[in-house]
Amino acid sequence: MLMTEPEQVVAGPAWLETFRREGRARFEKLGLPTVRDEDWRYTRLDGIRKGEFVTAQLVSAHDLGGVRALAPFAFEGLDAQRVVMINGVFSEELSEFDSAGDDAVVQTLAQAIEREPAMLENYLTHFSQEDDAFASLNSAMLNEGVVIHVPANVQVGRPIHLLNVTVASQVQTVAHHRCLVVAEAGSAVTVIEHYVALDGGDATNNVNSAGEKVGGVGGNVWGGGYFNNAVTQVFAKRDAKVEHYFVEQESDQAFNIQTLDIHQEQGSDVASHSALFGGALVRNNVHPVLDGEGTQCLINGLYVGSGTQQLDNAMRVEHAKPHGDSRQFYRGVLNDKAKAVFSGRIVVAKGADKTDAKQSNSNLLLSDHAQANTKPQLEIYADDVKCTHGATVGQIDEKAVFYLRSRGIDEATARGMLVYSFAAESLDRMALEPVRRKLAGALVEKMALGEVLSVVLGGED
Amino acid sequence: MSEVLLEIKDLHASIDGQPILRGVNLTIHAGQVHSIMGPNGSGKSTLSKVLAGHDAYEVTGGSVKLLGVDLLEMSPEERALAGLFLAFQYPVEIPGVSNTQFLKAAVNAKRLHDGLEELDAAAFLKLMREKAKLVELPLDLIKRSVNEGFSGGEKKRNEIFQMAMLDPAMAILDETDSGLDIDALRVVASGVNAMRESGGGGRSFLVITHYQRLLDYIVPDYVHVLVEGQIVKSGGKELALELEDKGYGWIEEELAASAT
Numbered sequence A: 001m002l003m004t005e006p007e008q009v010v011a012g013p014a015w016l017e018t019f020r021r022e023g024r025a026r027f028e029k030l031g032l033p034t035v036r037d038e039d040w041r042y043t044r045l046d047g048i049r050k051g052e053f054v055t056a057q058l059v060s061a062h063d064l065g066g067v068r069a070l071a072p073f074a075f076e077g078l079d080a081q082r083v084v085m086i087n088g089v090f091s092e093e094l095s096e097f098d099s100a101g102d103d104a105v106v107q108t109l110a111q112a113i114e115r116e117p118a119m120l121e122n123y124l125t126h127f128s129q130e131d132d133a134f135a136s137l138n139s140a141m142l143n144e145g146v147v148i149h150v151p152a153n154v155q156v157g158r159p160i161h162l163l164n165v166t167v168a169s170q171v172q173t174v175a176h177h178r179c180l181v182v183a184e185a186g187s188a189v190t191v192i193e194h195y196v197a198l199d200g201g202d203a204t205n206n207v208n209s210a211g212e213k214v215g216g217v218g219g220n221v222w223g224g225g226y227f228n229n230a231v232t233q234v235f236a237k238r239d240a241k242v243e244h245y246f247v248e249q250e251s252d253q254a255f256n257i258q259t260l261d262i263h264q265e266q267g268s269d270v271a272s273h274s275a276l277f278g279g280a281l282v283r284n285n286v287h288p289v290l291d292g293e294g295t296q297c298l299i300n301g302l303y304v305g306s307g308t309q310q311l312d313n314a315m316r317v318e319h320a321k322p323h324g325d326s327r328q329f330y331r332g333v334l335n336d337k338a339k340a341v342f343s344g345r346i347v348v349a350k351g352a353d354k355t356d357a358k359q360s361n362s363n364l365l366l367s368d369h370a371q372a373n374t375k376p377q378l379e380i381y382a383d384d385v386k387c388t389h390g391a392t393v394g395q396i397d398e399k400a401v402f403y404l405r406s407r408g409i410d411e412a413t414a415r416g417m418l419v420y421s422f423a424a425e426s427l428d429r430m431a432l433e434p435v436r437r438k439l440a441g442a443l444v445e446k447m448a449l450g451e452v453l454s455v456v457l458g459g460e461d
Numbered sequence B: 001m002s003e004v005l006l007e008i009k010d011l012h013a014s015i016d017g018q019p020i021l022r023g024v025n026l027t028i029h030a031g032q033v034h035s036i037m038g039p040n041g042s043g044k045s046t047l048s049k050v051l052a053g054h055d056a057y058e059v060t061g062g063s064v065k066l067l068g069v070d071l072l073e074m075s076p077e078e079r080a081l082a083g084l085f086l087a088f089q090y091p092v093e094i095p096g097v098s099n100t101q102f103l104k105a106a107v108n109a110k111r112l113h114d115g116l117e118e119l120d121a122a123a124f125l126k127l128m129r130e131k132a133k134l135v136e137l138p139l140d141l142i143k144r145s146v147n148e149g150f151s152g153g154e155k156k157r158n159e160i161f162q163m164a165m166l167d168p169a170m171a172i173l174d175e176t177d178s179g180l181d182i183d184a185l186r187v188v189a190s191g192v193n194a195m196r197e198s199g200g201g202g203r204s205f206l207v208i209t210h211y212q213r214l215l216d217y218i219v220p221d222y223v224h225v226l227v228e229g230q231i232v233k234s235g236g237k238e239l240a241l242e243l244e245d246k247g248y249g250w251i252e253e254e255l256a257a258s259a260t
């Protein structure tokens, strides 16, 4: 059921047909992973396996209640280009991005197939995770997507906000989104991939800042889990700078498998930020390959789980050339029966001398039933390298709670401050202040830190 | 005589079923400085933490009143809001929470409790500058996470800085002098003395220390000796000199003699 044919398949050149066919063949051979696969030990895919998915369809802007329905998903104060996908399908009506000038770097997959087929073929087929079932499935179903191609030495001024909206539906839907970012030599671009949900019922995301429900489609409610299976490929050419955000704020009905495949050339500087708030089951794969001398890669993430959420982060950082610096910082806050996984694999290839790879993962458990599994894996085939890793799973420091209370701060605020500050360390690494602010708000709301926000964030000097 | 600020009567407390405080009696009037000395493990920090409301300790008997109100019924934050302050022997490091955020929350909680308006950012900054000067605490230290990576002396100075910010009626200083260099000791002591004079002279201090040196700077009205969870001897400031000179052995001998 995962390979239902979309209504309208974008016809393409022969290579595209081959690309899809090969993806299909790989997926059929690999099948869905099970907990017997080392990389999926802690995450059961029963919900996806048993799902009766149909391909999701576009909903018109009118039916959604106009562009206003998207207001709650904006990053206040951020002047961004907006590319909107509704149920995995590009919505021209709701999108607004530059078509002239330096910032005009966005095309739909269909447009790119027409305009730059050779470039597209070259990069789409250059994918380092051939043995990944979900990425193969995504290739098999390749039909919708966004291509961001930044010419050499162009610094894209307005960040690109790629808003992926799933609208509540009575049936289970699936979408296979693809995003390709090619930053040519010396260029710079920021891309925010943002997954959200709209419904007429009680999805928590589509509430505006005044607390009122907005959007929603004819009182639609979820008919069962839906599935977003997305692949993003980033190519940072020589000295290019790419900042990528994955912001997961979907409903609790979502299965979301994200694969971010990064390819870095000499002197390039890439940052990947992940913020996992929503979804029933989220798998966040981040795979940078530092394939040039003197590259830098920051892999930063925050996952905040409650209820029965399963948030699984799988890092695979490959140092292929000398003098690469990678920094992995992942933090998780888990309440109720939420479960999280962090597996951080660092592979240093033979000859990748003077590699400097750091990894740290910290987990804060707020309930006795929350769980975090953390697993560093180092594979080092070079001689002269610096590799450090550290992982912690702990509870709120009661000594710190007492210390704060002894200064007159009430217990709830004291605990809230400690949770907030734990998570804020991840947010602080994000370059875009409006993103940080929105996520701080999401954190406060999700963990019911209430008053803390005003105390902690109010009038920061 | 001035009003009674803190009144401890026959206080018993234990931890993990082990009795540590075994009948402490102590009355502190407004404006007085009392000092507690005593051997390691005699219960000095236990007393201070029981007073501050640490829930690891079980109060098994006795009473404590702050300005006539039952202290033991209050939560730690209520005690702080009622005017009690403890400068910890071992201040806690809190990564991620900046001193500024933390103090702002604390100061405004206190102001709210006192029926005052919250301080705005500018007023708060001004207050912070002024109090930091009092203990010569560098401002860049204040911007950092609470006590994180602070040296031993910096932590102690930060405690006194917090005390100055919170303006308590009753301050307990648990070995604030340990870890301070000679100059810092003088600075911190003069900060305490400045606070002693401010606030109409009604502020009281309970100074826990092992060393007479601190009491040269912060001159106490009374000195008490705590041994095995009880105050076994009290006197004027000369008692501290005598202890410095002779240690605790003679007191323990005196006790043994009177017991037989």
Ligand SMILES: Nc1ncnc2c1ncn2[C@@H]1O[C@H](COP(=O)(O)OP(=O)(O)OP(=O)(O)O)[C@@H](O)[C@H]1O
Pocket (backbone or CB within 6 Å): B015, B016, B018, B020, B038, B039, B040, B041, B042, B043, B044, B045, B046, B047, B089
């Ligand atoms: N969790 C615990 N379980 C058992 N005994 C404890 C526990 N915590 C503290 N104690 C004991 O309580 C006694 C009093 O400790 P306290 O810290 O109050 O001493 P102190 O007088 O402050 O000593 P110092 O001068 O060394 O600071 C000590 O013997 C200590 O070992």
Ligand SMILES: [Mg+2]
Pocket (backbone or CB within 6 Å): B044, B045, B046, B089, B174, B175
């Ligand atoms: Mg002590």
